Amino acid sequence: MTDDATTALPATAEQLNRHALTALREGRFDEAVCGFRAALALDPRAAPLWHNLAHACRLNADDAGEAAALDRALAIDQRDLLAHVRRAQLLQRCNDESGAFAAWSAVRQLTQNGPPLAPAMADQIAAGLAYFAALEQRLTGRVEQAMGQPDAALDPAEQRRIAAFVDTALGRRRTYTNVCAGLHYPFLPADEFFDRHHFPWFAQLEAEAPAIRRELHALLDDGDSALRPYVRMSEGAPANVWSALDGSLDWGACFLWEYGVANQPVLDKCPRTAAALAAVPGTMLPGRAPNAFFSLLKPHTRIPPHTGVTNTRAIVHLALDIPPDCGFRVGGETRQWVAGQAFAFDDTIEHEAWNHSDQRRAVLILDCWNPHLSDHERAAIARYCAVLDDTMPSALGRI
Template sequence: MASGTAMDQKTPPAEAARLNSAGMQALRAQSFAEAERLFVEAVGHDSAASALWRNVAAARRAQGNDAGELQALEAAISVDRVDFMAWLRKAELHQRRLEEAEALEAWQAVLQLAAQAGELPPAVGDALSVGRAFVENAMARIASAVESELQPFQLTMDETEKRRSGAFVDLALGRRRTYFNQCEGLYYPFLPADEFFDRRHFTWMPEVEAATADIREEFLALHADPGDTLRPYVRMDSGIPDNKWSPLDHSLDWGACFLWEYGKPNLPVLDRCPKTAAALASLPSAHIPGRSPSAFFSLLKPRTRIPPHTGVTNTRAIIHLPLIVPVDCGFRVGGETREWCEGEAFAFDDTIEHEAWNNSDELRVVLIFDVWNPHLTAAEHDLITRYYNAADATGLNPAN
């Protein structure tokens, strides 16, 4: 007989649907072996239907056939890697059989899929609650074992090793995510994507910290009579659509008094803050006309939040010297959150997502300024400066 005749053609999926319907009737009648037979026959007509494989698994589960159920669920998942219910039943099966490693892997997949799904039925929600509790317990046990092993060893590490290894452990345990540089302007390749830079890079930092009281006193005098030196930090051009900055636009909820702004000295403020000006003059700042350095008193009013955002270039490090810090203020860069402590400076890469908040009823004030990224060499400082000088001289280079 020639190929391609009706007898050679595959039985249409309609037969699979008929057999599946009969299997469902048998399942409801608790004729589990018959239901399995019908579902298996249905799969023979439409093996690419993951739902049919799940029905086979259900019939085998009702008969206590764990191995057969697992085979059917894995077949469903091989057909459709995002079959939520197949993953859910697989997780429950492994948990029921006390196969904890396999259950953890399956439950993690279930929870990932659930996060992308819409509203789920109450019964599924109850199952997810069981899964979340299992995952939390399992990860807590892993964390306890890891921390018991590593904590004594980490005590021998230097600042860089402790910070990096701590991030590694948190990432491996699912306690944090990885953040990358997102530059609005110049990106310099191959620099470490540090969130907070280690203090050892900034040997001058203790000298700046020692001047905290003088800097605070100069700020308070300036703030008592700021004139036009205090302005909103966020000033969007007219016509820009509403965005995350709109609540702060032209608002002194986040105010700034600039000593230097994009490489230009603000002499009225510098003249009124000579000790602050002297401290800034001693720093390894980039001096690129129209671009850097910048230095300002940052004023965050009570109950104000600066939304997550990223900066212009990773060629710099941003320094915070906290001057006035009420309780319940905080600062996050990437996966690490810190509290400001008056007189204790820190450095971070602002091209990694960061945000700040003042949940108190008092004003928070920080002196913010930028210096060269400590991972750049002196030759690279010179090269970057020459690049901007040459590019800007054309009159074509963007301002950022």
């Protein structure tokens, strides 16, 4: 290109782009690169121009130039799918497996549940994701071989965390965070199921499970009027995920304690259960806690995914009547109840339950302090709640 030809180039970014596109179609790749760069000097926020420059660099075998142009396009829009695809293809061509793995992973995330793609783009992405899957399979195999069988010297909590770490690192498990409708206490671990060693009193509670179960059955056989729908939406509330259970005994509850108030008639009918609850080092907050109730889930009923009120507490389930085909998920971990056994979880992490059987499922549910809180922190929370309730009594019933 002569100096005269350079001075004769059109002046606007659009004209420069058209001239460069013509050079590109005619195989004059150096001239196309120069033309796109000149256009970008006039309009550096034009993402399509960066795409054109990247394409020209690609045809001109300039990997560094293509990478730089794609990075500029992504700096304008981090959700630029075409730029992500071209960047992943570039890294794959350059045999940068680690970089290509991360880049195709980003493409996969962008296209999940997205709108339909043009056939040509869909084919390119499918080819890239097939390459990604092969890398993922190879990595997974080597990681699993390196990790080997669980070390017998590890306790169950360590084994569970190691397994969750590997699954998260390999993209097989999502990380969930606390979503609190009420009080959120900072810096507590966002663990889905609390380790059993935090609750040395579980053994005593579980020893009472047969007696608690008998008392529940006697209560139900008497047709106790204390049984009520767990979900009771306010009149006029808009339709939501709870509408199917609103006012229904498909998910029923019989409270022994509710917001720190004893349901004495039910406690009187269930003396062994009352004694077992009295032995639990629970949360004592007037007007707020403890809470304890029999939770009954009818056959073929599902409790939708939801989150709770505060991460200052742990929710305990003591399994009583557990038919097959029941399950409980908290975050990325699913468990089956085992009759007579207890577990504790953080209900501010998304959780759901289901009963796909033809029989009723029954558990005793109670709350206690989050085990990661010190005694001083628990006292501070209690003082705050007391002031809040004294200042704004309408807040009663929410922790």
